[in-house]
């Protein structure tokens with residue numbers, strides 16, 4: 644099974660500021676955590692981060708036909724991007740939305756998610772563990 648983990652804008656800055664929302668784990672630590680979990684459960688994982696909406700759309704499109712699941716934290720594009728929603732719908736790959744913070748209890752604008760409409764599950768407020776939980780959900784779904 645192959646899973647693509649996509650992180651959107653500013654997630655490469657994790658651990659640098661705002662630990663009250665995002666914890667102290669750096670993006671590099673997050674990658675190590677995800678790679679370790681994927682190896683332990685026998686999943687092939689690809690990690691991708693970009694600050695650019697079009698690049699994120701391209702990455703989702705590139706996954707068509709070669710990827711079994713997508714874990715996506717679109718960062719602030721969660722709350723604005725119909726393009727990411729459409730890309731996820733276009734490829735129709737099972738997807739899980741992850742947010743490190745509890746977006747539904749923060750500012751009103753963070754409570755809107757377009758990509759959620761193309762995801763079969765959403766994990767919020769579990770910190771970086773949300774990513775490994777998302778991988779497990781995709782595995783369960785893939786194995787039936």
Ligand code: CA2
Pocket residue numbers: 652653654656657658659660661665716717718719720721741742743744745746753
């Ligand atoms: O909770 C999440 O995972 C978010 O997707 C993170 C985004 C935010 O825009 C979403 O509303 C919720 C922010 C990514 C990281 O932003 C940083 C801000 C300051 C310092 C370091 C990272």
